[in-house]
Amino acid sequence: MSRPIHLPPILETLAELRDTLSEMRHAQKRIGFVPTMGALHEGHLSLVRASQAECGVTVVSIYVNPTQFGPHEDFSRYPRTLDFDLHALATCDRTPLLVFLPKNESMYPEGFSTWVEPGPVAEPWEGQIRPGHFRGVATVVLKLFNMVGPDIAYFGQKDYQQATLIRRMVDDLNLPVKIRVRPTVREPDGLAMSSRNRYLSPEDRQRALVLWKSLCLAKELVASGQRDAATIVAQMEDLIRTVPEARIDYVALVDPDTLASVAQVHGRTAALIAVKLGATRLIDNAVLDPTGI
Numbered sequence: 001m002s003r004p005i006h007l008p009p010i011l012e013t014l015a016e017l018r019d020t021l022s023e024m025r026h027a028q029k030r031i032g033f034v035p036t037m038g039a040l041h042e043g044h045l046s047l048v049r050a051s052q053a054e055c056g057v058t059v060v061s062i063y064v065n066p067t068q069f070g071p072h073e074d075f076s077r078y079p080r081t082l083d084f085d086l087h088a089l090a091t092c093d094r095t096p097l098l099v100f101l102p103k104n105e106s107m108y109p110e111g112f113s114t115w116v117e118p119g120p121v122a123e124p125w126e127g128q129i130r131p132g133h134f135r136g137v138a139t140v141v142l143k144l145f146n147m148v149g150p151d152i153a154y155f156g157q158k159d160y161q162q163a164t165l166i167r168r169m170v171d172d173l174n175l176p177v178k179i180r181v182r183p184t185v186r187e188p189d190g191l192a193m194s195s196r197n198r199y200l201s202p203e204d205r206q207r208a209l210v211l212w213k214s215l216c217l218a219k220e221l222v223a224s225g226q227r228d229a230a231t232i233v234a235q236m237e238d239l240i241r242t243v244p245e246a247r248i249d250y251v252a253l254v255d256p257d258t259l260a261s262v263a264q265v266h267g268r269t270a271a272l273i274a275v276k277l278g279a280t281r282l283i284d285n286a287v288l289d290p291t292g293i
């Protein structure tokens, strides 16, 4: 007999959220938080499960944040799949889960004019190509932290620059929350899970494998002793160019904390890539470690 599905409770106002969470805090429950824009996939669910493993209650927010999309980006067509998301979350039933669906009026009330201006870590790579994106991300994440008041918040390594910037913001602004960055969840063939993968045509879905292949190549080169960043980047780019439809935005080897380009791979180094296939932009990354793994 199949088990009945219990959809998680939905909270839409800050007052409801605060009332519910204050009861939880009273009961000494640790609050875990997974901010999302919905269109949930296994990557998000792995963050929820990580939270459930160490927190007494987990809040998942679903909010497609308009301020992190540029004027020509996919805000209006970004997938909104609430019913599917709630059913996916219902499978994470280890410890209590609350879904927070903030409204635009409470996120950006009339006259809204206060922003978080992230520092140099937000400037290169995604920051260069998507001006204003990280200002929108940092602002909405700080607002959500203030609303939820989590003990621990969970982010995916898939958005490496975003996770680095959030860590920086938490340190810089003394926010009382611990940040956990969890490994990227991949399809069996290596493609990093992303809400945007659904935009890919079947042909581009196949072509998209070149991102993971180029990261694997970087790992192999480092494992075989190559330390020169320019050589590794050139070989990754050559591999990506074997797929003529793939347009490279950037391939970079960077310091894992500052995200500044490195000349040599001596310590842990992040390999970051962004590639366009048709109208879809894909990003991926891997941490290269010359000392072993």
Ligand code: PAF
Residues within 6 Å of the ligand: 035, 036, 037, 063, 065, 068, 137, 140, 141, 159, 162
């Ligand atoms: O990674 C995302 O889905 C978004 O950037 C986030 C952190 C939920 C902020 O809108």
